[in-house]
Amino acid sequence: MTTDVLVVHGGSPLRGQIRVRGAKNLVSKAMVAALLGDSPSRLYDVPAIRDVEIVRGLLELHGVRVSDGEEHGELVFDPANVERANVDEINVHAGSSRIPILFCGPLLHKLGHAFIPDLGGCNIGGRPIDFHLQALREMGAVVDKTPSGLDITAPNGLQGTKFELPYPSVGATEQVLLAAVRAHGVTELRNAAVEPEIMDLIAILQKMGAIINVHTDRVIEIEGVDRLRGYTHRPIPDRIEAASWAAAALATGGDVYVQGARQAEMMTFLNLYTKVGGAFDIDDSPTGGIRFWHPGGELKAVLLETDVHPGFMTDWQQPMVVALTQARGLSIVHETVYERRLGYTDALNQMGATIQTYRECLGGTPCRFGRRNFTHSAVIAGPSKLLAHDVVIPDLRAGFSHLIAALAAEGTSRVYGVELIRRGYEDFEAKLAALGASVEKG
Template sequence: MTGNEDVLLVHGGTPLEGEIRVRGAKNLVPKAMVAALLGGEPSRLRNVPDIRDVRVVRGLLELHGVTVRTGSEAGELVLDPSNVESADVADIDAHAGSSRIPILFCGPLLHRLGHAFIPGLGGCDIGGRPIDFHFDVLRQFGATIEKRPEGQYLEAPQRLRGTKIKLPYPSVGTTEQVLLTAVLAEGVTELSNAAVEPEIEDLICVLQKMGAIISLDTDRTIRITGVDRLGGYQHRALPDRLEAASWACAALATEGSVYVHGASQREMLTFLNTYRKVGGAFAVEDDGIRFWHPGGPLKAIALETDVHPGFQTDWQQPLVVALTQASGLSIVHETVYESRLGFTEALNQMGAHIQLYRECLGGTPCRFGQRNFLHSAVVSGPTKLQASELVIPDLRGGFSYLIAALAAQGTSRVHGIELINRGYENFMEKLPGLGAKVEAA
């Protein structure tokens, strides 16, 4: 493509038709790469997507002396942590500004080096993701934390010790922090109210392959018995269920048909049920799932997001675009991120009818209900979408804007598409392959 690589012209109104492939989950692969730091031998990770978060973590690992090379098959990385070393503060800051992943380096670096440095963190602006959870957890393991002008400096004067932790909310990031820290800590760590997303289970599988002892109970309690050393791992990352769902919603909103190679039914059960209720069709096959609009009107639904096994918050934004084409009033109650419905303002400018509310419009009150956040939405449809000037706000909201532009009549200018590269591998190549009419501005 030529022209402005960060602005995409989208000529809408054409159904997406064809096949694409999703690789390993964005919410697992970078964390599995960090886990390699804990090992005494090289690790081999397969099904790695070529996305920005992977490149950020690769750069940070290399700064700390980890050798990272591509393997013999496509999407394979070999990570050798034999010579872990301290990294320059300025170099860390330069690599980490656009990602929140660096905070997960804390536990492994404290075990390997006795100290760690964490710069200011970036990420999607969709509501609070307090890193204080992470630092509170690390203090409970015995780390000391000093706030400096350039970031946080952590030390482990002695070997970190296992502890009992109860999370106020099943935070994915904090659960990952505990896992990556507890596996080499002395004694037993008990984590209550843990996140149990499929990507968390896959990270537990990675750590178990390295020699960790981890049990996951049915009441969201994870117990980790610390060991003295870990080895390497060989692992194939589970597929990205969030990307797969995004393409499914794109097929629905544009009245098209998309075969998503690599999509897995097991991790998408809740999404698939909702997709069917809305009126979407799908067929599970050996190598993936085909999603399509079967014709006729889509149906309005009531929807609440929740932690796994509920309806994932990252599925909500792409689906809302499709719900603008459903007949009747759909109700969406966002309970995971308080500001995730802000993206609907741009959809309204395109002709959608979406009203936001501070009240909990779901079956159960949530933690945002008394805090004055616009976290519920009523979507009235169907409404024809018209092309617009769009500025991408965050990763999932950005892909949702892309879906809206593809479904709309006319040509939209979508600004900030580089942000979509954080989690959608080669999407600029996939779009033309599905018949989308897009070009750099």
């Protein structure tokens, strides 16, 4: 059991204002994209989270000079002296992040070689890199598996190809984009992911000189170019963090203004938020955001089915389920993206929630898991009175959900493993304090 503990005195509504910075799921990929340029890149609104530290370390190992800019959260990347990194030093990062796999394309273009350590990340179900490797092989890469990781070369450079993803994987789509922008010829990617973070990465690559066409029906066409320049970019805000604080406001009966949150990337979430009984108000000014609050009265049970964009984001599911424990009636959750994402509900049940998980598909959204013996659906009976309980965080998003539950519960909980939350939530303890939460380090 980890010693990184947060003591949470729950039962009080969260009230106040916090700010979200650039999206975790975009910023780290934008940092990798800087490797492709032949001049420096500048990225604003970078959150101070563990994933950013990991990618910064990997870039510096490969000779990229990373420096802090004048503005808080600004990073500058100078790729003038990219070099092969020491395998042992790279392996220091093995198991700490899944981002290293996205270094393949840029390093193959720059050096003709890439070494990728064993990958980690949250244990929420199968996220195989098979799609990544198959796409690279189709483009001419040679992948050799070694005891410590993957050794990848491209003897004749990367070539444009036609490739269809079996599933619209965000990571594999990013892999193809980062590899194809400087490949010889045209790459056509079918069944691509089209999440807002993907579109923002495409915007960055276009600023660098890439030629990328996004067609209908999840088709992306990339015309390879000989060189790319650096970029200057301010990323989209983190819609996952914004939704997490919105769910916390609802679960605790609070009122939270999330500066930086934007309606465009959160429309599907806002629809469900309204159906449950939450209220929000959008401020479209340049320094605006979204105010989320519990308007009083009973929350209503809903059907929640996750899906790839533009569906309800899988990362929104866990925080929202905590709020659904306070809704009257039977809410149904059908997780279609990650097969093991409902394991966190055991801790909620220990706190007084009534959640039953099922192997069957409890919803109409097409799903890969219905006949594969995974508990990927849930029924939540509410409202339930949550009581304090000690919990151990298993992964990033489950961790924030456990934290929300502890904040909503009566009594004092000890939350173990909060370092996992720091992977994706900047300075969350200070934000909790700003919202009036009674928390302290254990």
